[in-house]
Amino acid sequence: xxxxxxxxxxxxxxxxxxxxxxxxxxxxxxxxxxxxxxxxxxxxxxxxxxxxxxxxxxxxxxxxxxxxxxxxxxxxxxxxxxxxxxxxxxxxxxxxxxxxxxxxxxxxxxxxxxxxxxxxxxxxxxxxxxxxxxxxxxxxxxxxxxxxxxxxxxxxxxxxxxxxxxxxxxxxxxxxxxxxxxxxxxxxxxxxxxxxxxxxxxxxxxxxxxxxxxxxxxxxxxxxxxxxxxxxxxxxxxxxxxxxxxxxxxxxxxxxxxxxxxxxxxxxxxxxxxxxxxxxxxxxxxxxxxxxxxxxxxxxxxxxxxxxxxxxxxxxxxxxxxxxxx
Ligand code: ADE
Ligand code: ZN
Numbered sequence: 001x002x003x004x005x006x007x008x009x010x011x012x013x014x015x016x017x018x019x020x021x022x023x024x025x026x027x028x029x030x031x032x033x034x035x036x037x038x039x040x041x042x043x044x045x046x047x048x049x050x051x052x053x054x055x056x057x058x059x060x061x062x063x064x065x066x067x068x069x070x071x072x073x074x075x076x077x078x079x080x081x082x083x084x085x086x087x088x089x090x091x092x093x094x095x096x097x098x099x100x101x102x103x104x105x106x107x108x109x110x111x112x113x114x115x116x117x118x119x120x121x122x123x124x125x126x127x128x129x130x131x132x133x134x135x136x137x138x139x140x141x142x143x144x145x146x147x148x149x150x151x152x153x154x155x156x157x158x159x160x161x162x163x164x165x166x167x168x169x170x171x172x173x174x175x176x177x178x179x180x181x182x183x184x185x186x187x188x189x190x191x192x193x194x195x196x197x198x199x200x201x202x203x204x205x206x207x208x209x210x211x212x213x214x215x216x217x218x219x220x221x222x223x224x225x226x227x228x229x230x231x232x233x234x235x236x237x238x239x240x241x242x243x244x245x246x247x248x249x250x251x252x253x254x255x256x257x258x259x260x261x262x263x264x265x266x267x268x269x270x271x272x273x274x275x276x277x278x279x280x281x282x283x284x285x286x287x288x289x290x291x292x293x294x295x296x297x298x299x300x301x302x303x304x305x306x307x308x309x310x311x312x313x314x315x316x317x318x319x320x321x322x323x324x325x326x
Pocket of ligand 2: 008010158186209267
């Protein structure tokens with residue numbers, strides 16, 4: 001099995017429908033408006049975000065979040081992943097009635113349990129939610145900067161890309177950068193190449209969440225390749241959300257051929273009927289990546305991971321050592 005690494009997965013979006021239904025039973029909540037026949041259903045990005053919020057609202061206690069992170073990372077390790085970064089959203093926790101600190105500690109505990117059981121290394125990236133507005137994103141950045149949890153290593157922004165202007169969020173990212181956190185930001189998914197350029201100009205991230213619509217502007221693709229900015233590409237998410245009509249039209253191979261540093265990620269796996277293993281499978285089948293090319297994708301992810309250098313060296317050594325692991 002090719003060793004895998006994931007940089008872009010929203011932890012609440014990774015909750016399986018079965019787990020969410022069990023949570024709903026526990027709290028006496030109806031899920032029929034977003035889960036049917038054991039699967040999430042929604043019709044467009046806006047209703048996807050509503051389903052995401054509804055599922056997130058069913059995780060309410062520390063115990064709930066420990067189980068969520070432990071289940072996701074343990075499963076990921078079974079798919080051959082050696083490393084996982086998950087986006088965590090303190091705003092969603094507060095909406096569920098849990099303090100940001102209790103939420104972060106609980107997810108950290110779940111990650112630690114998965115590591116003890118499987119060896120998978122995990123980190124958390126605090127995200128602000130763009131459509132909650134710049135003050136809320138700055139608040140999330142201040143929390144990320146102050147929380148000092150050893151597994152919180154980055155700050156990012158998710159949510160509705162078509163809301164607001166990137167420059168209005170620059171202060172939030174300056175706060176996070178000042179605290180030594182790695183920086184990533186969603187752009188170029190639902191908004192066009194201009195959103196990627198704005199992210200590079202105003203936020204100065206080392207990674208971009210998605211970024212795939214940069215392909216609309218060849219000069220921008222050259223800039224991304226030249227600056228070594230890493231793209232957290234989520235092919236199945238892009239096709240299911242109709243960013244591209246099918247895998248044949250997905251720009252992953254063009255971005256790779258242009259020298260961009262690309263990685264493979266599952267985004268919100270059960271919502272898109274995917275998994276990290278499926279993303280690697282799509283890259284093999286539709287983008288013609290052989291095993292050594294897939295290993296290079298994992299290497300790029302580990303090189304771009306928000307970890308301390310000794311941990312990165314260990315992970316890269318494990319990648320080189322692993323032939324047919326698991
Ligand atoms: N939040 C969860 N999934 C997301 C996505 N694919 N894009 C933006 N925000 C998100
Ligand atoms: Zn995302």
